[in-house]
Amino acid sequence: MTVTEAVIDLAAFDANVRHLAATVAPAELMVVVKADAYGHGALETALRAARSGATRLGTLDIPTALAIRAAGVGPDVTIFAWQYPPNQDFRAAVAARIDLGVSRVDELRAMAAVADGVPARLHLKIDTGLQRNGATTAEWPVLVAEARRLQAEGSVRAHGIWTHIAEASDDEDSLSIMRFRDAIAVADQLGVHFAVRHLAASSAGFRREDARFDMVRMGGHCWGIPSFDGVTPLQMGLRPVMTLVTEVDAVRHTADGAVEVELPLGYADGIPPAAAGLVHVAVGGRQYPVVSVAVDSMVLRADAPVRVGDRATLFGTGDDGEQTVRQWGDLIGTLGDEIVTRIAPSVPRRYVG
Amino acid sequence: MTPGLSGSPRVAEAVIDLAAVRDNVRSLAAxxxxxxxxxxxxxxxxxxxxxxxxxxxxxxxxAALGTSRVGDAIALRSTVHAVPIVAWQHTRDTDFVAAAAASITVVVRSSEQLSAAIDAGVASLQLGVDAAGFAAFGPDAFVDACRSVASLQSAGRLGPVGLMLGDGGAASACATARELGVELDAVHAVAASTGPTDDDVTMLRVGAEVLGLDETRGHRATDVGLRPAMTVRAPVLAIKSALRGTGVSYGYIYYTTDDTRLALLSIGYGDGIDRAAGNVAPIRVGGVTGRIAGRVAMDSCVVDIGDRVVAVGDWAVLFGDPAAGDPSAEEWADALGTSSAVVASRMxxxxVRKYR
Known part of the structure; x- marks a missing residue:
């Protein structure tokens, strides 16, 4: 028996993925399992997604992609990685048929150099305004021309074009979409025609048909965390996947007649200290405010009887009267994504559904 | 591979200086x-x-180690022998039998926990005392627990027990225990709240101070000569030019004020730096300390490096030892409205943790 745990509802995850896939169709859905699947467990969720028919997974880094392949997800499922240490060796990734994002000519050549008979399958990245990875408009024709040369040699396949958008406003995103179309046109003129074009993540992918192109990459929505303000998971047809529970380990009656309730979860376990004074935790179907968060514990203030051993639900679906992690994020001033991702390995994950 | 770079791939890492830990412990012991x-x-x-x-x-x-949870204490026991390891936070799944087998000193904070620990054969016990600290013993329950302990001791079934004090209250708790016939050994209290005249306190409990973090006696750890042990750094993944007035990262909360260069770093909130650190938290790249530019993303963030000499693969230091010219976790804490212990703990x- 483990009293403190993050319960991961894989049936809810399946339902979210099905719903999102239908929403973005005819574009394809890529399920993004980076950062240990936002704290939900990259291997467990990737295997479940593949078993349920997902054909595209995004991992960010190559080690996660290789681990998913090694766990039995074969090359009929696309696994996409795109962020590398500066001296990454691409040999294992290319051998395992991992799709690779590429922003620079030196990376492109390093990928081509390790192709072993089958070309490295690449997604060329254009920067459309986020100012992170991606070739600038000036660098783009050079990157495309080099990909064309290496493709003719047989060492790479320029399979996809992609970008990240800044989600600063609808107008800014429209500008990014325009720049993306321009980059596709430039490549077309250079004789490189991409099979897969992808620009949008959860937010634009859900709301904007013109952002979907051939594929949409979604993380947060797959975990049942809405990316827009003022919307509940239910209103979007989603169900939160992670429920964080523990039990009351001490109760104290203060001099002023209040009840202070201690829970054995603290900031080293991933509870944001900024939650104090802002969020509530449900005990016995009632919500009580969090008053402080220490390294390994937190304190609630209760106005009704609470006993040692009572089950406490920090966030989840709302079924036990608790808040959702999206609500926690709203109240603390961040994304639910940040909260679930930072729940530490000291909290055991239990998979249900 | 990128020319000019070799060795294992650089990813975000926390380098822990164990010499700083040793120096801090010596200083606190003195x-x-x-x-x-x-x-x-x-x-x-x-x-x-x-x-x-x-x-x-x-x-x-x-002289002794503590950790709140019995499971963590047992894990420590695999490398630490012949030194007391104290654990004090229990839930229904706490395995007191395993604690007894690993010679863990169990702090009990309720009559139920006292019975459970005795039944499990725990030989080394302490009573958690509710002063201003958080514990389940109210005054009446503490008296009951002392009576139980005294009776077990007089029957030869239990040796001397310790006290774990919250914030103050040493003299009265010790006096109560002794009046009720309890034979005491170690009495430990939070170092920062223990005065030199609390004669009953035999042992001081220190935590984040050992790591050069947080406040000690009302001063910042670094103000009282303690050294931060953790340095967090991340490699530069890419550098690009940007014109004046360019929006950077999600939501464009940062715009460049000149034609400049932007360095992309391989660290984000998925690594444990707050998303809210964008535009406010210090970071040192190319020998200059500036601020993170724009929103921190899950896996990366950006620094506006102007004309600084920076190459792909260089380290950016988020926080470390200010004596080495790096930003401190205390500066991060100020920027984020939290404590340096929180900043370091949340990585x-x-x-990757590395040790030197």
Whole structure:
């Protein structure tokens, strides 16, 4: 028996993925399992997604992609990685048929150099305004021309074009979409025609048909965390996947007649200290405010009887009267994504559904 | 591979300086005078790695270790022998039998826990005392617990027990226990709240101070000569030019004020730096300390580096030892409205821990 745990509802995850896939169709859905699947467990969720028919997974880094392949997800499922240490060796990734994002000519050549008979399958990245990875408009024709040369040699396949958008406003995103179309046109003129074009993540992918192109990459929505303000998971047809529970380990009656309730979860376990004074935790179907968060514990203030051993639900679906992690994020001033991702390995994950 | 770089791939890492831990323990031990030090390893030693910090602390003269959870205490026992390890936070799944087998000193905070620990054969016990600290013994329950302990001791079934004090209240708790016939051994209290005249306190409990973090006696750790042990750094992944007035990262909360260069760093909130650190938290790249430019994303963030000499693969230091010219966790704490112990503790498992 483990009293403190993050319960991961894989049936809810399946339902979210099905719903999102239908929403973005005819574009394809890529399920993004980076950062240990936002704290939900990259291997467990990737295997479940593949078993349920997902054909595209995004991992960010190559080690996660290789681990998913090694766990039995074969090359009929696309696994996409795109962020590398500066001296990454691409040999294992290319051998395992991992799709690779590429922003620079030196990376492109390093990928081509390790192709072993089958070309490295690449997604060329254009920067459309986020100012992170991606070739600038000036660098783009050079990157495309080099990909064309290496493709003719047989060492790479320029399979996809992609970008990240800044989600600063609808107008800014429209500008990014325009720049993306321009980059596709430039490549077309250079004789490189991409099979897969992808620009949008959860937010634009859900709301904007013109952002979907051939594929949409979604993380947060797959975990049942809405990316827009003022919307509940239910209103979007989603169900939160992670429920964080523990039990009351001490109760104290203060001099002023209040009840202070201690829970054995603290900031080293991933509870944001900024939650104090802002969020509530449900005990016995009632919500009580969090008053402080220490390294390994937190304190609630209760106005009704609470006993040692009572089950406490920090966030989840709302079924036990608790808040959702999206609500926690709203109240603390961040994304639910940040909260679930930072729940530490000291909290055991239990998979249900 | 990128020309000019070799060795294992650079990813975000936390480098823990165990010499700083040893120096801090020696300094705290000197300040403690005749009292021994109990070093609190809770939260995996605030994210520094309990096993490594424990070894360094013991080498520098710590007399005992503590960690809130019995499971963590048992894990520590695999490398730490013949030194008391104290654990005090229990739930229904706490395995007191395993605690007894690993010679863990169990702090009980209720009559139920006292019975459970005795039944499980725990030989080394302490009573958790509710002063201003958080514990389940109210005054009446504490008296009952003392009577139970005294009766077990007089029957020869239990040796001397210790007291774990919250914030103050040493004299009255010790007096009560002795009046009720309890034979006491170690009495430990939070170092920062223990005065030199609390004669009953035999041992001082220190935690984040050992790591050069947080406040000690009303001063910042670094103001009282303690050194931060953790340095967090991340490699530069890419550098690009940007014109004046360019929006950077999600939501465009940062715009460049000149034609400049932007460095992309391989660290984000998935590594444990707050998303809210964008535009406010310090970071040192190319020998200059500036601010993170724009929103921190899950896996990356950006620094506006102007004409600084920076190359792909260079390290950017988020926080470390200010004596080495790096920003401190205390500066991060100021920028984020939190404590330096929180800043360091919240680095996630994706950040590789290295030791020197």
């Amino acid at each position: 300040a403690a005078g005749s009292r021994a030090l109990l070093v609190d390893m809770s939260g995996d030693a605030h994210g520094h790695g309990a096993a490594q910090v424990a070894e360094a602390a013991l080498a520098a003269g710590a 996630t498992a994706r950040v």
